[in-house]
Amino acid sequence: MSLEIIPVKIDKEIEQNDDITELLLSSTSKPEIKDNDILIITQKIISKQEGRTVQLSTIMPSLLATGIGSEYGKDPRVIQKILDESKRIVRLNNGVIISETIQGFVCANAGVDESNVKQGHVTLLPKDANASAQKLRADIKKKTGKNVVVIISETFGRPFRIGQTNCAIGLSGISAISNYIGAKDTFGRILHVTEIAIVDELCSASELVMGKSLNTPIAIIRNYKFNDSLSSINDLLRSKYEDLFR
C-alpha cells in the first residue's frame, strides 16, 4: 500500500503555551486525524510553545564565549547559549561548533537557532523532546480519541556528507529502530546487522513536504506499519564509548 505524506499548515506564529492540538485540528489544511497516523512536528514550534526562546539582550557572555565569538566573528551571546546547552564541545574549527547537547545529541550549535524567530532572539531545543512528544500524543488522544504516533524533528548535519537531513529528537508510540536482526533475506539467510533508524527516516520523509519557510511545521504520515513500543529517543543515541568518531 502507498505511503501518504500530508503537509499541515499552521497559519499562526506559535507563542508560549499555545494549544498545539487545537491549532492542528483548526488548521486551514483541515487534516483528518486517523488511528495510526504518524505526526511529525518540527522542533521549532515545540520550543516556542514551551518558552524555549531567549532574548539575546538578557545574556551576559562569559570570557570564554566572548573569546570564541571574537576569534570567529560571532555574537558572543549566541556562543554563550551554545555553551549553556552543551555538555562538551566535540569539535571547534573555523567557527563551527559541534557539541554534545545536554540531551545527548551531537550537532552544530547545540540546536541554538536564530532562524524563524523574532529579531534579537534565539530558540533552544526542547529540554526533553521525548516528554514533549508523550504529552502531545496524550493530548491528541484526549481531544480526538485517536491513537497516533508523535515524533519531534530537527535538522542535523552529518560527517562525511554535505547537507542536513531531518532527524528525530523525541518520540512517543513507536519503536525508534526497525530491527531486522534474526529476520531472513530473500535467500532465506539470517540478516545479522540490519537496524534501520526508521524514526529518522520518517522525519526525513516529512521534511520533503515541510520546507523551511512555508508555515508547515507538521506532517502526517499515513499507512506506515510500525511497531508500537515504549521506545525513547535514547535508543538512537550512540554512547561516546561506542562511537568511532568522537
Place this chain on the structure above:
Amino acid sequence: MSLEIIPVKIDKEIEQNDDITELLLSSTSKPEIKDNDILIITQKIISKQEGRTVQLSTIMPSLLATGIGSEYGKDPRVIQKILDESKRIVRLNNGVIISETIQGFVCANAGVDESNVKQGHVTLLPKDANASAQKLRADIKKKTGKNVVVIISETFGRPFRIGQTNCAIGLSGISAISNYIGAKDTFGRILHVTEIAIVDELCSASELVMGKSLNTPIAIIRNYKFNDSLSSINDLLRSKYEDLFR
C-alpha cells in the same frame, strides 16, 4: 499537496544484464510511470544487473586481509574485497571496518555485502552509480516517453546515532541539495546555512515502503516538487579536508 510513496514489487531475482526498465514496467504491482516521478532503486539490484557480484571461492586473500580476518574472526576473502573496494581505511575497531570507498563514500565494509545474494557470494557497490542512474533514466525515457528522476540508494550507518538510514549513491535529473541560502524565513530574515540533502531524504522516505526482504527494490515518490539540474552524487561528498570527523 500530499506526497505519495509507492512500492514496486519485482518478483524475479535480478541477474546480470536483466532489463530493469522492462521488469519495472511488467511488475505485478503495475506502477503507472508519470512525468516527474522520482524512482528510488536499491543498490542491490543495480549491482546484480551490472555483474558486481563476486564468488568468494575465486578470491585469494592477501596477508593483510588474512591478518584482519584472523584478528576479528571474519572471512579473509570478504576482508580482501573490502580492501579492494576502499581507497583507505578510516577506522578499524572491534572488527568494524569504516573505509572511504573508491567512489568516495565513507561507510562500513565498503558496501561489500553478503545479504540478499547467493550463498558464497558478495555484492559490491556499482562502480559508478551516478552513471547507472543516468543510463536507467534515459532508458525509461526511451521506453515510456516519461521524464523521471532516478536515484540509487544504499543504507549507511552514521556516527553518533544508532541505526542505518537509506542514502543516495547515484542520481540523475534532480539537484542533490535543496539550497535555502538567500531564502527568507517566516520573519523575513535571510537564511544563511540551510542546505538540505533532499536526495538522501527521498531515499530515507523510500526505505519505509521497501523493507529488507520484501522483493520491493524500487519505490516511486510522486508529487515532490524538485529542481532539475546536472547535479551529481559528488555534490554530497564532503572532502576529507573539510570534514571535522576524519
